Amino acid sequence: MTKKVTTKTIRSWKGSDHKITSLTAYDATFGKLVDSAGIDVVLVGDSAGNVFAGHDTTIPMTMDQMIYHVSSVRRGVSRALLVADMPFGSYQSSDEKGMENAIRFMKEAGAEAVKLEGGKRITGLVKKLTESGIPVMGHLGLTPQSINEFGGYHTQATSEITAERLIDDAQALQHAGVFSLVLEKIPAALAKKVTETISIPTIGIGAGPACDGQVLVIYDMLGLYDEIEPKFLRRYANLADDVRSALGRYIDDVQSGDFPNEDESY
Ligand code: KIV
Numbered sequence: 253m254t255k256k257v258t259t260k261t262i263r264s265w266k267g268s269d270h271k272i273t274s275l276t277a278y279d280a281t282f283g284k285l286v287d288s289a290g291i292d293v294v295l296v297g298d299s300a301g302n303v304f305a306g307h308d309t310t311i312p313m314t315m316d317q318m319i320y321h322v323s324s325v326r327r328g329v330s331r332a333l334l335v336a337d338m339p340f341g342s343y344q345s346s347d348e349k350g351m352e353n354a355i356r357f358m359k360e361a362g363a364e365a366v367k368l369e370g371g372k373r374i375t376g377l378v379k380k381l382t383e384s385g386i387p388v389m390g391h392l393g394l395t396p397q398s399i400n401e402f403g404g405y406h407t408q409a410t411s412e413i414t415a416e417r418l419i420d421d422a423q424a425l426q427h428a429g430v431f432s433l434v435l436e437k438i439p440a441a442l443a444k445k446v447t448e449t450i451s452i453p454t455i456g457i458g459a460g461p462a463c464d465g466q467v468l469v470i471y472d473m474l475g476l477y478d479e480i481e482p483k484f485l486r487r488y489a490n491l492a493d494d495v496r497s498a499l500g501r502y503i504d505d506v507q508s509g510d511f512p513n514e515d516e517s518y
Contacts (some may be wrong), residue, residue, distance in 0.1 A: 254345065257292050259365055259387040259431040265464065266453045272432075272465025278321045282470055283328025293333045293455070295367065295389075295467060296322045298339045298397070303471035310396045313339040315353050317378040322361035335389055336363035341448055343368060347377045354386050367434065369395035371421025375428035378394045384427030390430040392421055393443070394437035398414045405482075407458075409438045419446055420494040426450045434467060437484070458484030 255261075256276075265272055274293035278300045279284040286294055300321050301310040322336045341351030349369075357363040365387035366376050378388050393408045399420040402408070420435060421436040432453045435443045440460020447454045447462050456463030468485065471477035475490040505511035 256331055258492045260331060262293065262399045262453055267464075271375050272455055274454055274465060274467035275470045276300075277328070277470055278328075278362070280324045280328035283325035285328075286470065287329040289324045291332055292465070293467070294325060294329050295336060296325050296337060296363075297337045297367075297469065298337045299469045301339075303469060305476040311340045311399070315339060315342050315356065318342075319356060319361045320365050322357060328363035333364055334362065335367050336361060337367045343374070343377060347380055351380055351384070352373075354381055355384075358386060363390055364429070364441060366367075367391055369397050369399060378425060378430055380429035382384065386467070388428075388430045389455075390422075390425040390433040391436065392418055392425070392433065392438075393435050395434075406439070407439065409439050409442055414440050415439075415445075418442065422446045422450050425517045426452050431487050435463060437482075458482060479492050510512045 257326075262272060272293065273291050274295055274297055275286050275291050275296040277286050278296060283294060296318065298310040298313045298318065301307045301313040303506050304321070305313070305317070316485070318336065318339050322334070326334060338350070338353060338357070342353040352364040354366045355365055366381070367476070367497050368378065369391040371392055378390070381388050394402070394405060408414045418438065425433060432450060432455055433446075434457065435446060436458065437458035440462065443454065443456055443459035444462035447464060453464035455465040455467050457467050469477070472480070472485050473488050475487045476492050476495070478492045502511070
């Protein structure tokens, strides 16, 4: 369990009995908890835009904000592979800009890989990044940075033609050099087909059980962010309720004079 997880380790788990586990983190405290629990991949997702910053989408997240999150998580993580999510606008306008921003994640924040959303459109950049020694995780299906194009958080690739396009994109990304591929909110049967078709691990979120691994947003799975309830989400705790209850008790204790007591005073 203590052996450092690298992109080589992730690749080696394809077709093995080991299901890859991944969760997001945005700060050192959660990074440390997730890492010490034995999670394989810690993703500093631009979902920080929703669950941390309170935006409706991931679109507003900037490079400087993501650098702050990734470098914070870096200080809590030692075993897991640390992946930085490239935010909207950090790689879409040119490959040069994408290269510069990926290099910032590696040099300034200590990321070990970057994640990019998109298929064939980004394979030129993926090739340049991997050839420069920057490992890339792909992301297909419901890619939240394209929410304005999709018009909502619907299941993706549900028709024959869009399913075929997704398989083509997965193959193109593999060919360009990605070491793993996130599949978000697509039919389970399609995720199975992609997983069987490509030779790099797939990591699913709302993509059924056949993927080589699973990822969830930590605030969602712990029930801290309880504003959305997608069908794919399993809640492992209801921390928002626990926090509300603790805060209520604190207010009562301060107002009643019960806190602090003699033992809690100098
Ligand atoms: O931003 C994020 O947290 C993600 C995961 C949900 C895969 O992209």
